[in-house]
Amino acid sequence: MTTTPSATPGDLDRLAQERLEAARSGVTARKAAASAGRKPMVAVLVIGVGLLAAPFIFQMLAFDNRAPKGGVMINEFRPYMTDARITKFDGFMDLINRAEQSYRADLRPVVAAAQKNPAQQGAFASVEDWTTKWEGDRGIHKDMTGILADVRRNLDNYKAVDNLPPFKLFPFFFIMPGLIIIFLARSALRRMRRGAGTGGAGKALVVMGVGLIAAPFIFQMMGGENRAFQGNGMIQDFKPIMTEQRVTTVQNYFPVIALGEGQIRNQLLPLAKDQSPSANYPVVSEFSQQWPAISSEFAQFLGVMSDNLDNFAAVKALPPFALFPFFFILPGLLVAGLALAARQRGARQQTRSA
Amino acid sequence: MKHRRILGSVLASVVLVAGACGGDDGDKTQAGSAGEQLVGLFKIDGGQCSTAGLTSGSSFRMINPGGKLGEGPFISNGDSPCGDKTYSPMFPGGDGGMRTGAYQPEVSPPFDAGGHGATELIAKGTPFFAVRFAVATNQKDPQTGGNAPLPTLEVKDGKLSGNLSAFAASWNNQHFNQGAPKPDGSLPGLTSAPAGTYDEATKKFTLEWSSQIVGGPFNNFTGVWHFEGTFEPKA
Numbered sequence: 266m267t268t269t270p271s272a273t274p275g276d277l278d279r280l281a282q283e284r285l286e287a288a289r290s291g292v293t294a295r296k297a298a299a300s301a302g303r304k305p306m307v308a309v310l311v312i313g314v315g316l317l318a319a320p321f322i323f324q325m326l327a328f329d330n331r332a333p334k335g336g337v338m339i340n341e342f343r344p345y346m347t348d349a350r351i352t353k354f355d356g357f358m359d360l361i362n363r364a365e366q367s368y369r370a371d372l373r374p375v376v377a378a379a380q381k382n383p384a385q386q387g388a389f390a391s392v393e394d395w396t397t398k399w400e401g402d403r404g405i406h407k408d409m410t411g412i413l414a415d416v417r418r419n420l421d422n423y424k425a426v427d428n429l430p431p432f433k434l435f436p437f438f439f440i441m442p443g444l445i446i447i448f449l450a451r452s453a454l455r456r457m458r459r460g461a462g463t464g465g466a467g468k469a470l471v472v473m474g475v476g477l478i479a480a481p482f483i484f485q486m487m488g489g490e491n492r493a494f495q496g497n498g499m500i501q502d503f504k505p506i507m508t509e510q511r512v513t514t515v516q517n518y519f520p521v522i523a524l525g526e527g528q529i530r531n532q533l534l535p536l537a538k539d540q541s542p543s544a545n546y547p548v549v550s551e552f553s554q555q556w557p558a559i560s561s562e563f564a565q566f567l568g569v570m571s572d573n574l575d576n577f578a579a580v581k582a583l584p585p586f587a588l589f590p591f592f593f594i595l596p597g598l599l600v601a602g603l604a605l606a607a608r609q610r611g612a613r614q615q616t617r618s619a
Numbered sequence: 620m621k622h623r624r625i626l627g628s629v630l631a632s633v634v635l636v637a638g639a640c641g642g643d644d645g646d647k648t649q650a651g652s653a654g655e656q657l658v659g660l661f662k663i664d665g666g667q668c669s670t671a672g673l674t675s676g677s678s679f680r681m682i683n684p685g686g687k688l689g690e691g692p693f694i695s696n697g698d699s700p701c702g703d704k705t706y707s708p709m710f711p712g713g714d715g716g717m718r719t720g721a722y723q724p725e726v727s728p729p730f731d732a733g734g735h736g737a738t739e740l741i742a743k744g745t746p747f748f749a750v751r752f753a754v755a756t757n758q759k760d761p762q763t764g765g766n767a768p769l770p771t772l773e774v775k776d777g778k779l780s781g782n783l784s785a786f787a788a789s790w791n792n793q794h795f796n797q798g799a800p801k802p803d804g805s806l807p808g809l810t811s812a813p814a815g816t817y818d819e820a821t822k823k824f825t826l827e828w829s830s831q832i833v834g835g836p837f838n839n840f841t842g843v844w845h846f847e848g849t850f851e852p853k854a
Contacts, residue, residue, distance in 0.1 A: 383670055383702065384670070384702065387702070387704070388697075391695065391697070512838075513684055513839070516684065516836065516837065516838070516839075516840070517683065517684075519836075520683075520694045520695070520748075523697060523748035523749070524694075524695050524696070524697045524704070524748075525697070526697060526748075526749060527696065527697015527698050527748060527749060528697045530697070530749070531697060531698065553749070556748075556749050557733055557734050557749050557750045557791060558734075560748060560749070560750070560791055561734050561750075561791040561792050561793075563836075564791060564793055564835075564836035564837075565792070565793070565836065566836075567836040568793065568834070568835040568836035568838075571834065571835065571836060571838045572834050572835065572838075
């Protein structure tokens with residue numbers, strides 16, 4: 266502070282007053298700048314809280330624990346979701362179907378015409394029951410091959426989902442960015458309250474926003490394998506299959522086929538041999554030879570379906586897979602945009618005030 | 620101080636009583652809260668069939684999901700020699716029957732190359748849908764992984780009751796807990812605790828329990844087990 270020797274006490278008072286006004290207007294300008302930038306930053310904080318809360322709201326974590334359940338389902342389906350395995354099941358179905366046709370064409374005429382004891386009569390009725398239930402548009406063959414076709418159609422979809430990061434990590438893809446955004450937004454708000462700009466925290470928030478936008482593309486949820494959309498397709502296709510009613514229906518096919526096989530092997534083939542010792546029924550015999558392996562494989566497959574009904578229901582209860590990329594992209598756009606807005610509005614206000 | 624003395628006396632009493640109850644492994648029977656424990660071998664008689672159903676001996680039946688105890692509908696087993704194929708007769712295995720107070724665990728590996736259950740201590744393998752199932756009592760249940768208590772049966776007024784949580788069947792490379800109650804103590808669905816009769820004089824017994832399958836390919840199917848034969852107390 267310098268004053269001329271001729272300055273009067275009145276001049277000094279005026280000068281002091283002017284300087285005080287200048288300081289006041291500077292503070293007001295900084296406060297205005299901070300206030301202008303704070304609203305977007307508060308919105309960023311809210312988005313951070315939203316991301317943190319999302320896994321709990323969607324019950325990905327806690328309550329129904331849907332993400333870990335989805336992970337269990339994906340793991341347990343893995344051995345069956347291969348072309349080789351489904352081809353093997355298709356082969357089994359083809360063999361049973363050929364055996365059924367061979368029974369009707371070759372074996373049935375022989376045993377139907379033969380004199381039968383009560384056990385043989387009972388066996389004949391059991392096998393007739395199987396063939397009746399096997400054929401037709403609502404028959405076991407049509408239904409089972411339909412299920413296998415649905416599974417085959419979704420092999421690529423499953424593979425795409427299996428290539429995503431493990432399901433159990435999914436909640437943390439929301440929680441971690443949410444926590445970081447909350448921390449950065451609070452830092453930025455504290456700075457702004459002091460009248461400073463958003464600083465490094467503001468820049469970091471822009472980067473976080475860009476990271477959120479990029480995440481679905483990095484994980485190929487969108488773009489590349491389009492895993493979220495393929496997963497959505499699989500969930501939609503499996504909805505009619507993965508129900509308790511449907512699984513129970515398939516369970517009940519088993520005793521029908523198994524009883525038919527047992528009755529042919531134990532009763533009707535010996536009866537047919539009695540009628541014509543030289544007759545052979547190679548397809549029917551092959552069916553019987555293969556049946557323990559067929560039933561074992563199908564039982565395991567059915568077991569996995571049955572054991573994962575709850576897990577599938579949990580995954581089904583999540584928001585549609587196709588929306589998941591947008592759960593990253595939209596918050597990412599908002600966080601980046603609002604953080605930029607907070608920086609720019611603050612800077613603009615400061616310039617105006619200056 | 621007085622409280623400590625009382626607590627000490629109570630603890631000492633508990634230790635003494637516990638020692639008295641469990642001190643003699645050679646006891647044929649042990650006094651239980653509800654009845655008399657029968658420790659030994661429940662030798663089973665092989666199932667005998669007619670052109671209809673089972674006429675005597677031991678057997679297995681399976682109820683379809685949604686069925687009822689005693690009414691079924693029961694699954695027909697194409698490999699049953701009975702006229703009524705819902706009965707699968709069972710025959711004594713290497714030990715002659717089921718032990719109480721001891722496990723008769725499944726062998727390792729539990730299945731042969733054809734998926735047949737390989738354990739034959741309690742009963743011989745029983746043909747069921749082209750594959751033989753085996754039964755065993757396991758400390759660690761192969762299906763649930765839960766720990767099961769030792770099989771116990773007790774008699775009171777000629778009625779049998781007990782805990783057969785450890786009982787399990789293995790068939791076609793699959794394990795099924797067939798205990799009652801289940802290893803976790805529950806009685807899901809049609810699962811019913813062991814019940815039967817015991818004649819002290821002749822040592823003849825009949826024993827029946829049912830166990831609903833929980834999980835796996837036959838989820839909600841229920842196994843109904845009927846054992847009858849002669850009790851041989853532990854020497």
